[in-house]
Amino acid sequence: MEATNTDLHFHWVEKARSNDRTAQYELYKLYSKAMLNVSCRIVNNVEEAEDILQESFVSAFKNLDSYRGDSTFGSWLKRIVINNSLNLLRKNKFDFSDVDEYGEIEENEEHNTLSDLDVNQIKLTISELPDGFRTVLSLYLLEGYDHREIADILEISESTSKSQYNRAKKKLRIMLKEKYGYER
Known part of the structure; x- marks a missing residue:
């Protein structure tokens, strides 16, 4: 080398x-x-x-x-x-292609930031997401992979990765609202 x-x-x-x-x-x-x-x-x-x-x-x-x-x-x-x-x-038998648990997501969903919350509150709530949501969200937001890379890693389609990511964001917002009254 x-x-x-x-x-x-x-x-x-x-x-x-x-x-x-x-x-x-x-x-x-x-x-x-x-x-x-x-x-x-x-x-x-x-x-x-x-x-x-x-x-x-x-x-x-x-x-x-x-x-x-x-x-x-x-x-x-x-x-x-x-x-x-x-x-x-x-x-442990988790199937990354099983993404229909939470229904459809609107395509033009507004992008929100979570800067008003404590980092620990956000991390705790992310850890409570279902495996597929947490994995895609972590790979995209925290590890910096794009959806094509995530699709390759998880052996899913790129559109499934995007869908999982959007659903994870939506579920995360719902959970943050329920736990901490966060609303945007």
């Missing part, structure tokens, strides 16, 4: 490739908290997210030879964490 990589932690990755335990530990310290948060937002269970985190790091270190440096190590690792988190949801 060429040294043209812009990854700030490139030197740790290169050392970890040769099974350097210190380098692996440094990478773990650098990324574990963020990756735990990613997994928690998807699986909505700290203990399961911790297990996924450990499995993801083991997998990443075991497969470092497949890391080509096309992206940062963090985004490569994040993809592993997301895939492992989604695999757990699938193993």
Whole structure:
């Protein structure tokens, strides 16, 4: 691999490739908290997210030879964490294509911000969303994936991803109104 990589932690990755335990530990310290948060937002269970985190790091270190440096190590690792988190949801029999639970959403729905609420109130309410809603909302808003990427990750259509996202926003607004009197 060429040294043209812009990854700030490139030197740790290169050392970890040769099974350097210190380098692996440094990478773990650098990324574990963020990756735990990613997994928690998807699986909505700290203990399961911790297990996924450990499995993801083991997998990443075991497969470092497949890391080509096309992206940062963090985004490569994040993809592993997301895939492992989604695999757990699938193993628990959640079907991402089952989106009709809450009916139709109007296409031109107004975009609202939630800046009037405390961040913890919003995070708590997001964690209470149904799995499909929470997953798509988290991947889109918090992880920065677009609907095409989400569709590929979840093996659903792009329109299903958009629909899930719009329904998640609507359900989130309803829940925030019921819990905190938030209305916009």
